[in-house]
Amino acid sequence: MSARVGMLDDVAAERLGLADDLADLTPDAWSTPSLCPGWTVHDVVAHLTLSTRQSVPWTLWRVARAGGDLERAFADMARERAAAFRPAELLVQLREMAGVDRRLAMSGELDPLNDLLVHSQDIAIPLGRRRDLPVERALPCLRHVWAAPCVGAAKRFAGLRLRASDADWSAGEGPEVCGPVGALLLAANGRVAGLGACDGDGLATARGRFAS
Structure with missing residues (x-):
């Protein structure tokens, strides 16, 4: 199929x-x-x-x-x-x-x-190479993985609010983690490296979720 x-x-x-x-x-x-x-x-x-x-x-x-x-x-x-x-x-x-x-x-x-x-x-x-993540491609994927139970993004970041700094997107409630859509896409897919481009009062908590 x-x-x-x-x-x-x-x-x-x-x-x-x-x-x-x-x-x-x-x-x-x-x-x-x-x-x-x-x-x-x-x-x-x-x-x-x-x-x-x-x-x-x-x-x-x-x-x-x-x-x-x-x-x-x-x-x-x-x-x-x-x-x-x-x-x-x-x-x-x-x-x-x-x-x-x-x-x-x-x-x-x-x-x-x-x-x-x-x-x-x-x-x-x-x-050590740069490869851009265009917002117009990354944003639909970010919406997709946030809603996909098998990815577990919403569960991983429960109690936090993720907000894009370069697009009109946010999800969740709580202390904020803010960053470019591409960085949030990586984090939502389980890559702690994505948090390197983020900030906000929820960032330390978000990093702790990966450590655990």
């Missing part, structure tokens, strides 16, 4: 832009640990090439094989694909799939774009 991709033009632009950004990486850079614990840059790119290739039955089988642990299943699939394809081959695949209007049916229509925006930072930040 497959489904249509939300904001496909933006997804295509992100895939092509990321492939261009990574074209000059050295072998050592491809082996750099990403912001995803236990994943290298190579693993993250391999994961991104799976988006149009996964089927629901195959994914459910892999989750079952991982003892019901979805994160472990995705990590296993990413590492296996990284072992099977060289970096240059994965970049070719990323370009070839740029405008493919297909996603895993058990995912949300904005999940492919959210995945790309967040994983691009999982790669760029450890490499």
